[in-house]
Amino acid sequence: MGLRENLASIQQRIAATCQRAGRERSEITLIAVSKTVPADRLREAIQCGVRVFGENRVQEAAAKIAELGTEPGAIEIQWHLIGHLQSNKVRRAIELFDAIHSIDNLKLAERANSIASELGKRMPVFIEVNLGDEPLKTGAAPGEVQGLIEQIGKLESLELKGLMAVPPFPDDAEAARPFFRALRELRDQARASGLAGESFNELSMGMSNDFEVAIEEGATLVRIGTAIFGARA
C-alpha cells in the first residue's frame, strides 16, 4: 500500500477508536514518525495532509527541516523530537523543534530552560517516563514523576505539556494497556494534586502496533511510523 492509503487507513482507525471510546477526534494529534525516512517521502506525506512529524535525532531532523520548512508559502509543519536528547544537542533542539517529548531529568530540563530563555522561546516539553523501570531504557522512573512535574512546571521558559512513554512489549497492544493506563494515572494524579499547571494535560503514547489501545486509555498524541511509511531500513 502507498502512503496515501496507509494514512487514510490510520485516520479511519483513529476515528473508529474515538467513536468506540466516546472521545472526540479533535482530542488526538497524529504524529507521523519520519525517522530514517527521506525528505521526499515527507513532502508526499504533507501533500496527503500530515502536519506534524516526529524525529528522534536532532541532526537528521535539521536536514529535513532545512529542506522542507523554508520554501516560500510552505505549509506550516510542526516538528516534535521524540528520541533521547543529549545535553550537547539541547540548543539545536530548541532552535529546531516545536516540542520535545524526551525530557527525563531535572538537569536536562534546567539546561533546556536556560537555553530557551536565552533564545526568547517558551518550549513545549513532555516528561518521558520509563514505565516498566527497564534498566537500559531512557525515561524517568515512575516514582520520580510527580516531583519532576512540580519542579519542571516552575521553569518559566518551558511549557510542560504532559507525559510520554514507550511501554515494554511494543509488539503486543494488550500487554501495553496497563502501562498506558499507568501513564494516564500519573497525569491525573498530578492534576488532582494541583502540582501541574493548566497546560499539563497531554499523553504522548501509542505507536503503530498499539495506538488504538493507547487512544482507548487516553492518548492525546499518537506517534506512528511504520504503519504510515512502511518498515524502516
Ligand SMILES: *Cc1c(COP(=O)(O)O)cnc(C)c1O
Ligand atoms: C520509532 C518510534 C515511534 C514509531 O514507531 P512505529 O512502531 O514505527 O510506529 C514512536 N515513538 C518513538 C519514541 C519512536 O522512537
